[in-house]
Amino acid sequence: MKHQDIIFTNSVAERLSSMIEGMNCSGTFILVDENTDNHVLSKIVGQFPAIDNATVIKVKPGDVNKNLDSLVHIWNELQRAGANRRSLMVNLGGGMVTDMGGFAAATFKRGIHFINVPTTLLSAVDAAVGGKTGINFNGLKNEIGSFREADAVIISTCFLDTLPVEEIRSGYAEMLKHGLIDSAEAYHRLLECDVTSIDSERMLALLEESVSVKRRIVEEDPTEKGIRRALNLGHTAGHAFESLAMRRDNPVPHGYAVAWGCVVELVLSHLAMGFPSSELKRFADYVYNNYGIFPITCDDYPALLELMHHDKKNTSGDINFTLLSEIGRVHIDSICSEDDIKTALDIFRDLMHI
Numbered sequence: 001m002k003h004q005d006i007i008f009t010n011s012v013a014e015r016l017s018s019m020i021e022g023m024n025c026s027g028t029f030i031l032v033d034e035n036t037d038n039h040v041l042s043k044i045v046g047q048f049p050a051i052d053n054a055t056v057i058k059v060k061p062g063d064v065n066k067n068l069d070s071l072v073h074i075w076n077e078l079q080r081a082g083a084n085r086r087s088l089m090v091n092l093g094g095g096m097v098t099d100m101g102g103f104a105a106a107t108f109k110r111g112i113h114f115i116n117v118p119t120t121l122l123s124a125v126d127a128a129v130g131g132k133t134g135i136n137f138n139g140l141k142n143e144i145g146s147f148r149e150a151d152a153v154i155i156s157t158c159f160l161d162t163l164p165v166e167e168i169r170s171g172y173a174e175m176l177k178h179g180l181i182d183s184a185e186a187y188h189r190l191l192e193c194d195v196t197s198i199d200s201e202r203m204l205a206l207l208e209e210s211v212s213v214k215r216r217i218v219e220e221d222p223t224e225k226g227i228r229r230a231l232n233l234g235h236t237a238g239h240a241f242e243s244l245a246m247r248r249d250n251p252v253p254h255g256y257a258v259a260w261g262c263v264v265e266l267v268l269s270h271l272a273m274g275f276p277s278s279e280l281k282r283f284a285d286y287v288y289n290n291y292g293i294f295p296i297t298c299d300d301y302p303a304l305l306e307l308m309h310h311d312k313k314n315t316s317g318d319i320n321f322t323l324l325s326e327i328g329r330v331h332i333d334s335i336c337s338e339d340d341i342k343t344a345l346d347i348f349r350d351l352m353h354i
Ligand SMILES: NC(=O)c1ccc[n+]([C@@H]2O[C@H](COP(=O)([O-])OP(=O)(O)OC[C@H]3O[C@@H](n4cnc5c(N)ncnc54)[C@H](O)[C@@H]3O)[C@@H](O)[C@H]2O)c1
Pocket: 033, 034, 035, 036, 039, 040, 061, 062, 063, 066, 093, 094, 095, 096, 097, 099, 119, 120, 121, 122, 123, 126, 127, 128, 129, 130, 131, 132, 133, 141, 142, 159, 160, 161, 162, 163, 164, 167, 170, 171, 174, 253, 254, 255
């Protein structure tokens, strides 16, 4: 897999335009959802012909629409406008847009060029980088997808001012995850920051630091044969919460599910690997105070376990977790029994005062 070009800038339109011109493509498509159409597109149009001449494709927002219907809509629009192998797709949006647009680009005519321009904190620090693309299918997260890195990722803080604070918190959860797998120093610094009042200069520095954690791991293991599973901390349980919330017709932001999932998986880390109880308690309190609770009872355990059995890290009938023995010390392929997971869910409910 080629090395991915990741650019940090607040002159997005200028960089994007010169990139489009340099790629000598036969046509450019910009994928947006209704919200990035409303809040973001106007920030990059009206300055450079390479951007203004692009065809805009619009999808409905939200993870419930990261699905086959939206994907078919994108393929139809590309085909209708005569896109070919030299066409370029620009994914302008959050992780929903970069995941699905990346997959549409990876599959249309077996692959066209694409550039990710992330517009949420979460997509800037995580989703737009590293080549995981895909859609949800049959209620399971990212069930259909491919590894295909964007030709380039243009990361900026200039889109974040219209983002609801809930979405800032959601992205911050993936940054905390990067801190947890990286080092106690980076993680504690994040815990001490007030996420709602970080100025844009400091935010750009935090973005660069967080992306560097993901980038280093992806470069070592681009297709998740091993160590990339570190980036999946919190997701075995987190994706189960996220899917359950969708089943209840009450979706939650991805990062919230990851934050709750990390609590469950730090409980398992404590039980199985001796992860310090003081750090577990501190993280759980942070999550309770900043993300609230995901309401579950023991009646939900069978559904949650069934969802965890679909996790992509599993290679047998067992459920595979990424755990920590301490902050920065990662143990991939940690198998936990259903009984251990139920115990962890019990402790999760205690820690979250549910
Ligand atoms: N591929 C990966 O490595 C990876 C990593 C993490 C998450 N993901 C996926 O990313 C998705 C979550 O991404 P997300 O949190 O960015 O969600 P999202 O794309 O759904 O964006 C969240 C909300 O913010 C809106 N929005 C986007 N930019 C905006 C802006 N600048 N101003 C105002 N509103 C804006 C969106 O329309 C949406 O309503 C999930 O599908 C998750 O599975 C993928």
